[in-house]
Amino acid sequence: QKEVEQDPGPLSVPEGAIVSLNCTYSNSAFQYFMWYRQYSRKGPELLMYTYSSGNKEDGRFTAQVDKSSKYISLFIRDSQPSDSATYLCATMNAGNMLTFGGGTRLMVKP
Amino acid sequence: SQTIHQWPATLVQPVGSPLSLECTVEGTSNPNLYWYRQAAGRGLQLLFYSVGIGQISSEVPQNLSASRPQDRQFILSSKKLLLSDSGFYLCAWSATAAVTDTQYFGPGTRLTVL
Numbered sequence: 001q002k003e004v005e006q007d008p009g010p011l012s013v014p015e016g017a018i019v020s021l022n023c024t025y026s027n028s029a030f031q032y033f034m035w036y037r038q039y040s041r042k043g044p045e046l047l048m049y050t051y052s053s054g055n056k057e058d059g060r061f062t063a064q065v066d067k068s069s070k071y072i073s074l075f076i077r078d079s080q081p082s083d084s085a086t087y088l089c090a091t092m093n094a095g096n097m098l099t100f101g102g103g104t105r106l107m108v109k110p
Numbered sequence: 111s112q113t114i115h116q117w118p119a120t121l122v123q124p125v126g127s128p129l130s131l132e133c134t135v136e137g138t139s140n141p142n143l144y145w146y147r148q149a150a151g152r153g154l155q156l157l158f159y160s161v162g163i164g165q166i167s168s169e170v171p172q173n174l175s176a177s178r179p180q181d182r183q184f185i186l187s188s189k190k191l192l193l194s195d196s197g198f199y200l201c202a203w204s205a206t207a208a209v210t211d212t213q214y215f216g217p218g219t220r221l222t223v224l
Contacts, residue, residue, distance in 0.1 A: 004153070043200050043215030044154070088153060097169070098213060100153035 003027055004091055006101035015110050019076040023089035023101045026070065030091040030099075033065050035074045038086045038103065047074070047087075079108045112137035116201050116216040123223055129174075129188040131219050133201030136182065141203040143184040144213065145176055148198040160184060196223045 036044035064073040086103040146154040158176035201216040
């Protein structure tokens with residue numbers, strides 16, 4: 001079983017839709033959770049990180065962690081074509097090393 | 111401000127040939143440095159990380175090696191490439207290994223082994 005799993009997509013939505021991206025993880029010891037955005041042929045860039053359970057909001061983006069179910073979510077409100085990218089969730093282990101999910105490809109159509 | 115460079119941007123190499131990918135960071139001192147590989151449709155796999163000059167830790171045994179000859183230079187090498195080495199290689203840096211210190215990624219090198 002992979003430590004962090006994501007549906008690879010692609011997920012196609014119309015402009016303005018609310019997007020929900022999800023990951024599951026297996027190691028209950030993980031405490032920190034990140035979302036990276038990766039445009040085609042570019043390096044990933046950090047969007048948000050959260051600690052333990054709860055929500056964190058940054059503009060149109062909301063990250064949510066449910067440790068009881070080992071479930072991580074990223075919500076994008078009022079999605080834009082510029083949000084089209086691959087979204088990678090990641091967790092940090094005890095050694096402060098990142099473990100990434102496989103990424104979900106999102107396409108927002110005008 | 112800090113910047114991270116990788117070259118070459120793309121590379122096509124025959125099986126059995128050597129490899130050398132370079133990563134340099136500007137605008138910071140004594141960064142933690144990382145090499146990741148991203149295979150098509152898959153997540154990032156950590157290959158090596160370094161907390162200082164000459165200090166390399168390997169996460170996955172394979173035919174690749176890494177070296178850090180200078181504080182802000184990180185090199186990924188292979189003596190003989192395999193088909194399975196194809197992928198997108200990303201270098202990253204962070205100020206420390208703490209979770210609150212973001213890992214910043216370079217633009218990547220796309221390697222195709224034929």
